[in-house]
Amino acid sequence: xxxxxxxxxxxxxxxxxxxxxxxxxxxxxxxxxxxxxxxxxxxxxxxxxxxxxxxxxxxxxxxxxxxxxxxxxxxx
Numbered sequence: 291x292x293x294x295x296x297x298x299x300x301x302x303x304x305x306x307x308x309x310x311x312x313x314x315x316x317x318x319x320x321x322x323x324x325x326x327x328x329x330x331x332x333x334x335x336x337x338x339x340x341x342x343x344x345x346x347x348x349x350x351x352x353x354x355x356x357x358x359x360x361x362x363x364x365x366x
Contacts, residue, residue, distance in 0.1 A: 291340070293339055296336055299333060300333065306351065335358050340352050
Protein backbone atom coordinates (compact mmCIF):
# COMPACT_ATOMS: atom_id res chain seq x y z
CA UNK A 291 0.00 0.00 0.00
CA UNK A 292 1.43 3.39 -1.02
CA UNK A 293 0.51 6.53 0.93
CA UNK A 294 1.54 10.18 1.07
CA UNK A 295 3.46 11.31 4.16
CA UNK A 296 5.51 14.16 5.61
CA UNK A 297 9.02 13.73 7.01
CA UNK A 298 8.94 14.57 10.73
CA UNK A 299 12.36 13.53 12.05
CA UNK A 300 15.71 12.30 10.74
CA UNK A 301 17.00 9.10 12.39
CA UNK A 302 20.43 7.43 12.35
CA UNK A 303 21.34 5.02 9.54
CA UNK A 304 19.28 6.81 6.87
CA UNK A 305 16.02 6.29 8.72
CA UNK A 306 13.16 8.76 8.92
CA UNK A 307 10.04 9.20 11.03
CA UNK A 308 7.20 10.13 8.71
CA UNK A 309 3.63 11.21 9.49
CA UNK A 310 1.01 9.61 7.26
CA UNK A 311 -2.14 11.37 6.09
CA UNK A 312 -4.11 9.59 8.82
CA UNK A 313 -1.80 11.16 11.49
CA UNK A 314 -0.02 7.83 12.18
CA UNK A 315 3.78 7.98 12.61
CA UNK A 316 5.91 5.23 11.01
CA UNK A 317 9.63 4.60 10.53
CA UNK A 318 10.77 4.57 6.91
CA UNK A 319 14.02 4.20 5.01
CA UNK A 320 14.93 5.37 1.53
CA UNK A 321 14.41 2.85 -1.27
CA UNK A 322 17.54 2.02 -3.29
CA UNK A 323 16.25 3.75 -6.44
CA UNK A 324 15.75 7.01 -4.53
CA UNK A 325 19.12 6.85 -2.76
CA UNK A 326 20.84 6.21 -6.10
CA UNK A 327 19.63 9.65 -7.20
CA UNK A 328 20.96 11.15 -3.94
CA UNK A 329 17.99 13.11 -2.72
CA UNK A 330 18.47 14.83 0.62
CA UNK A 331 15.34 14.66 2.73
CA UNK A 332 14.59 17.16 5.48
CA UNK A 333 11.75 17.57 7.97
CA UNK A 334 8.67 18.97 6.25
CA UNK A 335 9.30 17.30 2.88
CA UNK A 336 6.32 15.44 1.37
CA UNK A 337 7.12 11.90 0.26
CA UNK A 338 5.39 8.80 -1.03
CA UNK A 339 5.81 5.80 1.30
CA UNK A 340 5.18 2.15 0.52
CA UNK A 341 4.14 0.45 3.76
CA UNK A 342 5.35 -3.04 4.61
CA UNK A 343 2.80 -5.82 4.20
CA UNK A 344 4.08 -7.58 7.32
CA UNK A 345 4.66 -4.63 9.67
CA UNK A 346 2.45 -1.55 9.31
CA UNK A 347 4.83 0.58 11.39
CA UNK A 348 7.62 0.38 8.77
CA UNK A 349 7.90 1.52 5.20
CA UNK A 350 10.07 2.59 2.26
CA UNK A 351 10.28 6.09 0.81
CA UNK A 352 9.79 5.58 -2.93
CA UNK A 353 9.40 9.17 -4.17
CA UNK A 354 9.99 12.78 -3.13
CA UNK A 355 6.79 14.70 -3.90
CA UNK A 356 7.50 18.25 -2.76
CA UNK A 357 10.14 20.13 -0.86
CA UNK A 358 9.51 22.29 2.22
CA UNK A 359 10.48 25.89 1.54
CA UNK A 360 10.67 25.78 -2.25
CA UNK A 361 13.16 24.30 -4.69
CA UNK A 362 16.70 23.48 -3.62
CA UNK A 363 19.83 23.90 -5.66
CA UNK A 364 22.23 21.06 -6.47
CA UNK A 365 24.78 22.45 -3.95
CA UNK A 366 22.49 21.92 -0.93
